[in-house]
Amino acid sequence: MSDSNQLLQQRQEEIVEEFAFFEDWMEKYEYLIELGKELSPLEEADRTDENIIRGCQSRVWLAAKKSPEGLLEFRADSDAIITRGLVALVIRALDQLSPEVVSGADLWFVQRIGLDTHLSPTRANGLLAMVQQMKHYGIAFQAR
Amino acid sequence: MLNPAHIRSQFPILNREMNGCPLIYLDHAASAQKPVAVIEAQREYLMHLHANVHRGVHSLSQQATDAFEKARETVRRHLNAAHVEEIIWTAGATDAINLVSQSWGRTQIQAGDVILLTRMEHHANIVPWQLLAEERQARIEVVEINENGELNEADFQEKLKLNPKLVALSHVSNAMGTINDVKRWTDAAQAIGARVLIDGCQAVPHMEVDVMALDCDFYVFSGHKTYGPTGIGVLYGKKELLESMPPWRGGGEMIDVVSLEKGTTYAGLPHKFEAGTPHISGAIALGVALDWMSGVGLQSIGDHETTLGAQARHLLAKVDGLRFIGTAEKKTGVVSFIVDGVHPYDIGTLLDPMGIAVRTGHHCNQPLMEHYGIPGTVRASFGAYNTLQEVDALSAGVERAVRMLR
Numbered sequence: 436m437s438d439s440n441q442l443l444q445q446r447q448e449e450i451v452e453e454f455a456f457f458e459d460w461m462e463k464y465e466y467l468i469e470l471g472k473e474l475s476p477l478e479e480a481d482r483t484d485e486n487i488i489r490g491c492q493s494r495v496w497l498a499a500k501k502s503p504e505g506l507l508e509f510r511a512d513s514d515a516i517i518t519r520g521l522v523a524l525v526i527r528a529l530d531q532l533s534p535e536v537v538s539g540a541d542l543w544f545v546q547r548i549g550l551d552t553h554l555s556p557t558r559a560n561g562l563l564a565m566v567q568q569m570k571h572y573g574i575a576f577q578a579r
Numbered sequence: 580m581l582n583p584a585h586i587r588s589q590f591p592i593l594n595r596e597m598n599g600c601p602l603i604y605l606d607h608a609a610s611a612q613k614p615v616a617v618i619e620a621q622r623e624y625l626m627h628l629h630a631n632v633h634r635g636v637h638s639l640s641q642q643a644t645d646a647f648e649k650a651r652e653t654v655r656r657h658l659n660a661a662h663v664e665e666i667i668w669t670a671g672a673t674d675a676i677n678l679v680s681q682s683w684g685r686t687q688i689q690a691g692d693v694i695l696l697t698r699m700e701h702h703a704n705i706v707p708w709q710l711l712a713e714e715r716q717a718r719i720e721v722v723e724i725n726e727n728g729e730l731n732e733a734d735f736q737e738k739l740k741l742n743p744k745l746v747a748l749s750h751v752s753n754a755m756g757t758i759n760d761v762k763r764w765t766d767a768a769q770a771i772g773a774r775v776l777i778d779g780c781q782a783v784p785h786m787e788v789d790v791m792a793l794d795c796d797f798y799v800f801s802g803h804k805t806y807g808p809t810g811i812g813v814l815y816g817k818k819e820l821l822e823s824m825p826p827w828r829g830g831g832e833m834i835d836v837v838s839l840e841k842g843t844t845y846a847g848l849p850h851k852f853e854a855g856t857p858h859i860s861g862a863i864a865l866g867v868a869l870d871w872m873s874g875v876g877l878q879s880i881g882d883h884e885t886t887l888g889a890q891a892r893h894l895l896a897k898v899d900g901l902r903f904i905g906t907a908e909k910k911t912g913v914v915s916f917i918v919d920g921v922h923p924y925d926i927g928t929l930l931d932p933m934g935i936a937v938r939t940g941h942h943c944n945q946p947l948m949e950h951y952g953i954p955g956t957v958r959a960s961f962g963a964y965n966t967l968q969e970v971d972a973l974s975a976g977v978e979r980a981v982r983m984l985r
Contacts, residue, residue, distance in 0.1 A: 460598060460932035468925075468983055492924040492940045492955060507636075514954065515922035516984055517929075560924065 439506070439536035442513040446528050447544035454548040455486030467520030474523040479513035488568055490561025491511070493518040497565050501557045506531045507576055509569060521553055525562070529569055542566065581879040583966045589614040590964050600934030603969045607752055608913055608960035611806045611940050613782060613868075620867040624860040631851070632859055633832060648860050649851070657869045658798065659789040660815055664848035667814040667821070668857050672705040672780045675799035675814035676747075677853060679776055682827040683797075683820070688744055690716040695743035695773070697722040697730055697759075698950055699752040702776045702943040708747060722748075728755040728905035730874075731762075739767060745774045750782035754942040754958065755905025756888070756913025758782075765795045772918060774820075780804055783824040784962070785884060785911050787877045790815050792802065802861060806962075807868035811861030814852070821848050830854030872963075880963045881911070887961040887970050888912030894974035898951030898981055904956045912961040915942075918977075921984045923957045929980035935973060 457463045458484040477486075491508040493515035500508050509530050513519045528544065529537050545551050554563050586947075587593055590612050595602050604612060624646070630639040632647045655663045662895040668904040669675040689695065693710050698721055712719050720741055723734045730748075739746075746768040751763050767777045776797040782788055783800040790798050797820075802811040816824075825835055826845050845851050872880060891914045895901055900919030917923060927939030940955040941948045948955055959973055 461929075464929055464932070465983060493922060511748075515924040515928075517925045518922075 437536060439533040439535065443528060443532055443540060447542070447547075448518045449522060450528065450544045452458050464517060467517050469520070469565055470509045470523040471513075471516040471519030471521075474512070474519050474526075475510075477510055481510065482512065488561045490518075490558065490564065493560045495522060495561035495565045497568055497570070498507075499576075501534070501576050502531070507534050507537050507569075507572060509572075511565065513561070515560065518562060521550065521560075521562055522565065523568060525569070532578040534573040536573075538577065540570065542575075580744055581614045581875060581883045581963060583883070583964065587964050587966070588765065589616070591615065591618070593964060597934040597936070597977055598932045600932075601932075603935045603972055605959040605961065605969065605973060606936050606938050607784070607962035607965070608756075608781060608804070608891045608942075608958065610803045611962050612807070612964065613808070614806055614871055615801070616871050617806055617808070617864050617868045620864040621860045623866075624863050625914060629859070631856055646863050647857070652870055653866035654813055656739065657783075657788075657873070658813075658815055659791050662818050665815055665818050665821065667849045667852045668800075668862050669812045669814050669852075670810055670858070671803070672778060672799045672801040673812075674708075675797075675812055676776070676778070677707045678827050679797050679816070680711045680874075682824045682852070683774070684708075684711040684745075685715070686825060688712075688715045688717045692717040693720050693741045693743040694718070695720050695722065695738055695741070695746045695768075697748045697948055699728065699730075699755065699757065699944065700747070701753050701778065701780070702747055702945070704747050704749060704776075705946070708745075713745075717744075721946075727907050728757050729907045730757075732760055735764065735767070739771055739773075742771060743768070743773045745776065747776040747778070749778040749780075750788070751785070751911055752905065752947075753781045753913075754944045754947055754956065755907065755915050756781070756911040756960075757905055757907040758786075758909040758911060760909075761795070761806055762793055762953065765793055769794070769796075771985045781913075782870075784880075785877075786881045796820055802865040802868065805865070805868055806871060807865035808858075808861040811858045811865050813865075821852070824873065826851050826854070828852075828854040828956065875963055883963060884912030884961045884965075885910075886912075887965055887967065888914055889975035890946065890967055891959060891961075891970045891973060894970065895977060898978055900981075901977075904951060904953070913958060914960070915956040915958045916980055917953055917956050919979055923955045925984050926957045926977060928957075929983060930973075930976050933972070933976045933979075935976050937973070 482496050486496045486498050495513045497511045510527050511522045545554050592612050630643045632644040651666050654666045659911050695830045723731045725731050751758050768775050774796040777795045779800040798815040803809040837843045904915045923939040938958045
């Protein structure tokens with residue numbers, strides 16, 4: 436198992452453990468709002484039309500680059516704070532991993548913490564499209 | 580006076596829980612819930628009455644046809660149309676507008692003609708006209724609104740000077756609840772020779788509508804917002820006008836004689852526009868829904884919703900940084916708002932675990948949101964079954980959500 440894949444599994448397990456403490460939905464959302472507030476905002480220069488992922492309701496921006504070590508670095512942002520919290524979780528899982536692992540990542544933690552409805556195509560918050568875009572970056576950066 | 584407890588007992592869905600809380604359904608403007616009378620009418624039809632309409636010699640088909648046509652008469656009476664054949668069944672309001680744009684529009688709109696819309700139209704009353712304008716090389720013009728979300732009178736008069744062939748406007752705005760003075764604008768538009776189409780989706784569920792008094796050329800509404808089923812709606816059109824229009828869709832039901840050699844002649848009104856097997860159970864249940872509304876009393880329903888809307892505005896005004904979108908003098912009970920520094924989507928997301936269903940986003944009205952420079956609003960909209968207690972819960976829920984988000 437590659438280091439990147441090990442990291443991905445480890446990070447997801449950590450997230451699941453954190454969410455196990457919450458007793459109801461409002462506590463989960465409080466935590467997501469906290470994560471959303473802590474996520475450093477994307478620089479204005481990266482808030483471009485090119486980086487925008489349109490949800491029907493909230494917008495998500497995603498920027499990606501390859502580190503000198505050949506790992507994928509993601510930064511992202513959203514205009515809705517709960518979406519930002521979800522974005523922060525996804526970044527925490529996928530940041531600084533190899534493009535191979537990102538392109539094939541199974542984000543099983545989302546379902547385990549009960550937030551899979553937020554990643555559904557009907558939710559229209561741009562999150563599902565963001566994850567797909569991250570995987571596309573994974574594929575694109577492997578080729579380079 | 581309307582008795583909310585009695586009304587509520589007729590809506591089975593309101594007994595269910597959502598996320599462990601009693602369901603508080605404040606999304607009537609998107610779709611109304613259904614009373615037992617409507618649910619039973621559809622069931623009854625499927626259990627005892629179903630056969631295809633207008634074609635069987637057998638008794639069952641005759642009985643189904645009678646019920647189907649009786650529902651058409653109910654719609655005629657409800658809208659006070661002069662003739663029953665002026666009532667065309669469609670799949671919904673969107674379908675009805677597309678029928679007019681494809682049948683009337685493609686024969687009457689020429690290159691360079693103007694179609695006049697307003698800033699507050701639902702996408703369903705914009706896009707069919709854009710498709711037509713593109714095909715016919717016609718031009719779309721738009722009546723702007725003032726800060727309260729009312730049509731700008733001076734601009735309307737100015738745009739009428741462009742001699743539009745058609746004015747298409749909503750009776751009531753879906754995003755803001757503004758009630759437009761459609762009688763006045765119909766008169767003004769017809770005075771310069773324009774045809775007038777009124778989108779009545781947000782009016783028919785809340786007030787009495789009299790198409791003869793309005794004297795408009797077309798009036799459309801959808802069944803599911805008037806406590807009826809989805810997939811059924813109505814186009815009203817003046818008889819002479821509908822008679823002059825070519826069929827839009829071809830198929831069974833809409834023909835007189837079909838000959839592969841001599842060509843086909845078409846049925847008369849209303850069947851000319853109803854190709855294929857219609858949504859029979861939907862039409863019958865829609866008739867029952869309109870009768871149900873009349874039984875409760877259109878005036879009482881409207882008054883009740885206005886009271887709920889006023890109370891919601893009174894309570895929500897206390898939330899720090901909250902701004903209402905749409906503060907027209909004449910309004911239905913719709914309450915649309917934004918809160919400084921908070922995204923509407925976040926408010927809706929936090930109301931959901933409290934069991935409160937509101938609509939967030941652009942409400943199929945992106946040009947309006949653009950006008951206000953906002954990504955969308957939170958919209959609470961009320962029906963006959965909503966209560967003051969639910970309005971209290973909404974206000975408390977919004978306060979709590981905003982506290983969490985700031």
